[in-house]
Amino acid sequence: xxxxxxxNKILDVRELAKSIKMMVVDAPEVAAYAKAGQxxxxxxxxxxERIPLTIGDFDAKKGTITLVFxxxxxxxxxxxxxxxxxxxxxxxxxxGHASDIKNYGTVVVIGGGVGIAPIFPITRALHEAGxxxxxxxxxxxxxxxxxxxxxxxxxxxxYITTDDGTLGIKGFVTTPFVEFLKDKKIDRVVAIGPIPMMxxxxxxxxxxxxxxxxxxxxxxxxxxxxxxACRCKVDNQSRFTCFQGPEFDGNTVDFVExxxxxxxxxxxxxxxxxxxxxxx
Amino acid sequence: xxxxxxxxxxxxxxxxIRVRNFNEVATGYTEEDALEExxxxxxxxxxPCIKGCPVNIDIPAFIMExxxxxxxxxxxxxxxxxxxxxxxxRVCPQxxxxxxxxxxxxxxxxxxxxxxxxxxxxWEMNNKAEQTTEFHFPKLGKKVAIIGSGPAGLSCAxxxxxxxxxxxxxxxxxxxxxxxxxxxxxxxxxxxxxxTEVNNLRRMGxxxxxxxxxxxxxxxxxxxxxxxxxxxxxxGAGLPQFMGIPxxxxxxxxxxxxxxxxxxxxxxxxxPRFDTPILPAKNVAVIxxxxxxxxxxxxxxxxxxxxxxxIYRRGREEMPARVEEVHHAEQEGVDFNFLTNPIAYFGNExxxxxxxxxxxxELCEPDASGxxxxxxxxxxxxxxxxxxxIVSVGTTPNPIIAKTTPGLExxxxxxxxxxxxGMTSIPGVFAGGDIVTGAATVITAMGAGRLSAQAMxxxxxxx
Numbered sequence: 001x002x003x004x005x006x007x008n009k010i011l012d013v014r015e016l017a018k019s020i021k022m023m024v025v026d027a028p029e030v031a032a033y034a035k036a037g038q039x040x041x042x043x044x045x046x047x048x049e050r051i052p053l054t055i056g057d058f059d060a061k062k063g064t065i066t067l068v069f070x071x072x073x074x075x076x077x078x079x080x081x082x083x084x085x086x087x088x089x090x091x092x093x094x095x096g097h098a099s100d101i102k103n104y105g106t107v108v109v110i111g112g113g114v115g116i117a118p119i120f121p122i123t124r125a126l127h128e129a130g131x132x133x134x135x136x137x138x139x140x141x142x143x144x145x146x147x148x149x150x151x152x153x154x155x156x157x158x159y160i161t162t163d164d165g166t167l168g169i170k171g172f173v174t175t176p177f178v179e180f181l182k183d184k185k186i187d188r189v190v191a192i193g194p195i196p197m198m199x200x201x202x203x204x205x206x207x208x209x210x211x212x213x214x215x216x217x218x219x220x221x222x223x224x225x226x227x228x229a230c231r232c233k234v235d236n237q238s239r240f241t242c243f244q245g246p247e248f249d250g251n252t253v254d255f256v257e258x259x260x261x262x263x264x265x266x267x268x269x270x271x272x273x274x275x276x277x278x279x280x
Numbered sequence: 281x282x283x284x285x286x287x288x289x290x291x292x293x294x295x296x297i298r299v300r301n302f303n304e305v306a307t308g309y310t311e312e313d314a315l316e317e318x319x320x321x322x323x324x325x326x327x328p329c330i331k332g333c334p335v336n337i338d339i340p341a342f343i344m345e346x347x348x349x350x351x352x353x354x355x356x357x358x359x360x361x362x363x364x365x366x367x368x369x370r371v372c373p374q375x376x377x378x379x380x381x382x383x384x385x386x387x388x389x390x391x392x393x394x395x396x397x398x399x400x401x402x403w404e405m406n407n408k409a410e411q412t413t414e415f416h417f418p419k420l421g422k423k424v425a426i427i428g429s430g431p432a433g434l435s436c437a438x439x440x441x442x443x444x445x446x447x448x449x450x451x452x453x454x455x456x457x458x459x460x461x462x463x464x465x466x467x468x469x470x471x472x473x474x475x476t477e478v479n480n481l482r483r484m485g486x487x488x489x490x491x492x493x494x495x496x497x498x499x500x501x502x503x504x505x506x507x508x509x510x511x512x513x514x515x516g517a518g519l520p521q522f523m524g525i526p527x528x529x530x531x532x533x534x535x536x537x538x539x540x541x542x543x544x545x546x547x548x549x550x551x552p553r554f555d556t557p558i559l560p561a562k563n564v565a566v567i568x569x570x571x572x573x574x575x576x577x578x579x580x581x582x583x584x585x586x587x588x589x590x591i592y593r594r595g596r597e598e599m600p601a602r603v604e605e606v607h608h609a610e611q612e613g614v615d616f617n618f619l620t621n622p623i624a625y626f627g628n629e630x631x632x633x634x635x636x637x638x639x640x641x642e643l644c645e646p647d648a649s650g651x652x653x654x655x656x657x658x659x660x661x662x663x664x665x666x667x668x669x670i671v672s673v674g675t676t677p678n679p680i681i682a683k684t685t686p687g688l689e690x691x692x693x694x695x696x697x698x699x700x701x702g703m704t705s706i707p708g709v710f711a712g713g714d715i716v717t718g719a720a721t722v723i724t725a726m727g728a729g730r731l732s733a734q735a736m737x738x739x740x741x742x743x
Contacts, residue, residue: 033497043454049546049555050454075555090454092491221546221556224452224493225678226462226518227538231529238522238529243496243680257529260631264531268557275552 008042008088011064013080016146017139019071020114021080022056028063030055030093036101036121037215037247040065040093041223044079048089051075052220054118054192054246055094065093068117068146074272095223096246099213101125105187106132110173110201112193113139116147118215119192126190127154134180135159138173138197142166174200186210191250195259202250214250216241219262232258285388288317290395295611299581302466302549305608306370309399318347320384321391328381329393334727335435337361339378339393346396351407354400363438363481364431364726366405366473367460369398372723373602405476415484418444422740425450425508427494427681430458431722432514432713432729434477437486439733445740447486448508452493455545458516460722462545463537465575467582468605471544495681500688500709509743510708510736513696514729517714518678522671523567527625532559532633536568536576536672543579558583561668565589565636567622568672569599574606576670577614588614589664593621593641593654619643621656625669637663677715685709693718701735702728710736 012024030040039054057066071080082088099122107126111119116137127133133154138161139145145160145167152158159176160168169175173193181204189212191201198214205212218230218241230241233254239245291307292298298305309317321343329339338357345354358365374394382390422445426433429451440447455461457474482488492498494515503511520535522528534542539558542548546556564580566573569592577588590609592599595618599606610616619641626635640660643652677694689697689705695718696711698704704711712728714720 029492030497047547047554074552090491092452092454092493094497095493096496221538221541222453224496224518225680226516226520226675227541228520228522228535229538231522233529238524257631261529261531263630264559264632265557268551268559272552272555272557 008091010082010084010086010088012084013082016068018143020144020146021069021071022117022146023067023069023079023082024064025067025088025091026063027065027091027093030091031058031060031063031065034058034060034065034094035098036125037099037118038094038096039118039223039246040067040091041095041220042067042079042088042092043090044075044082045089048078049075050221050223051079052095052217052223052242054215055121056117057121066117068114070114073269074276077273078276092223096242097244099125099190099247101129103130106134106185108134108136108177108186108189110177110189110191110193110197111135111137111151112173112191112197113144115193115197115215116145116151119190120147120150122190122192123151123154132156134184134186136161136173136176138162138168138193140164172200173197174204177201178204181208189213189250195255195262198250198253199255202253202255206251212250213247214253215246216248216253216258217246217262218242218258219264232261283322283384283387284316284320285384287320287389287392288313288395290392295608295613298467299578299612302582304470305467308402309395314346314396314399315349317392317396318343321347322383324383328383329378329391332378332381334377334723335361335730337378337397342400343391343393343396346400351400351403355404358397358400361730362726363435364477364722365397365401366477367431367469368723368726369394369401370469370473371464371721372397373721375603377723405473417442417485420444420740422446423448423508424510424512424736424740425503426512426514428452428458428514428516428713428715429456429478429488430514430516430713430725431460432516432715432725432732433458433512434481434729435726436512436514436712436729436733436736437481438484439730440736441481441484441486443733443737445737449486449488450492450494451488451490453545454490456488456490458514459518462541463572463575465540465544465579467578468575493680495684500681500685500706504708510710510740512729512732512736513681513704513709513711513715514713514725515678515681515715516725517675517719519676519694520671521674521676523622523673525622525624527627527633528671530625530627530633531631532561532627532667533625533669533671536566536572536670537675539576539670540572540579543583549583559668561585563587563589563664563666564668564670565591565622565664565666566670566672567591568674569594569601570672570674571601571605573670573672574601574609574614576672578609578612580668580670581612581614585668589666590614590616591620591622591636591638592616592618594651595619595643598643598651619654621654622669623661632667633669634665634667635663636666636669637661675714675719677718701738702732703735703739708739
């Protein structure tokens, strides 16, 4: 019935890493306007919830966007069952502020886990703006790591870390970071990943007075500033991640509150997953 | 023949039953009820009721048709001025609008104009299996865009399509209707009714494009670049306000907008069949005294709450909510706490809210809004055990378009500035409804939508 319904067709689905899927979606209206740092909200089927996902890549000429997500709950697992040729019921984007891109000098970009996906377009834009790029991507283990081949060509210096040492440096993303901080002047850091990662990166940047941008993955419903489900505390003020973010000054984000709000529906999520598995 | 002094009552679901279901509370007039009520209308020559109607419906005329049993003619008269009679017959505050001017108020109850409007609209919905009306509107060959499919946008679209424009509505949500689908609960306004109204507009030729948030991505200027000759912004007052008191970001503290959006739009009352959850709660505090606060309180009861405290800093007299809704909420067992204001929320070790601290208030001299200003009473603090809070202390205009449209003039709280016919500081861009006035009513927004439609037509005719 609606004109945009013919869009949102999935062109390609791939397993990028363990339980991490990549989807290329025909979404010319989103691709035409997308900028690094923005996100979409999608509903995979009519009875589904609104899922916010950062845009991993976009191609305005082809009219496609690339979404990367980890299959953690009912909705993302169900989304992961979709195949090339299927459609996504609803897709709205790009949403949120684009990243601030200019020549800062030397920029460290840090992507952890599924956060490697949104860090990619930001890295590309900062690279194009002429920054000296130092990239660190990390995951628990080799099998969870992806897109090193996309990140490496955009990086003047490039590090991989794994918690268990199966690839690259053994340790966390902060391991090489604190090391080269000793003799390098860093003008800006952009870190996207799990909360413990962003928290430990900002601990270092705070101590060293380095601006650090993080992109928050708050729970959301609307994505357009009308519900406040995504509110978080930044610099002691309540902010809406959807339209005032998703990027904020990481050095002033209240990660304890964010993490508490992210686990608000743990019981309901378990219930939804159990009842989904039962049906299958 | 003597005029009956009391109005014909409308049937309602029993409070004890309805409080556990989401079906419509008021079930509407039967034909007999409608005929009886229509007979009460004096058909005054001066038609005082019309001046209370924001869209100038010829009220006595449609009531006279009901009286004669010409229900089709009655609904035709309503459609002439109002493209959403199913909706307004249910949610208009008639007692402050048309009915306030009814001559019968001098001798008794006013005519229940709203109930008669609903009757006529329901009659059409229930008696015309297939809408077969063919529309023959002129074709002007000019594109116009409407942003937002709430009451303002829908009524603006209804008029523009009749004038002969190619009308496209851009709606950010996946369902159309704006506040009618995300805000007003099923038990006051069934969602299939909103869908019927939107589909009526589609049949008239209005194109509705969902899932597009204008201002993020596609901007106002892009719409002009894509050939739209005039644009109407009806994006509403959707930005929820919080009070800035401690504990407001605890888990289990919702804005009324989030709470109602989860339940109404995302159907979380049917979780887990629908994927969007809502936290279960037994003792709920609803902060505020407006219709949205009442909708939240009554929704909480239907979701299984044992006790719902309405916490409002002014008194009963100052409540902005409709009398009928207050009455319904009282019947259903909502516990009203007037002259009470929250000052903090406290959470358990996992971050879920479990206690609210309030203080008692007293009313002093009137403030800028004309209502008496509440002031805290020293030493009156007390705490209540609760497991959910719904903050319903108002909303301000959605800021997204204003932020991304250079040259669009706004007021302090983000209201878009318009002239007397609804044109903004940008030629060809019009705005109306809550985005201009701040939070108001469905019918006021519809009136603004119609005013702008006429102004857009005048503007484009001069081009």
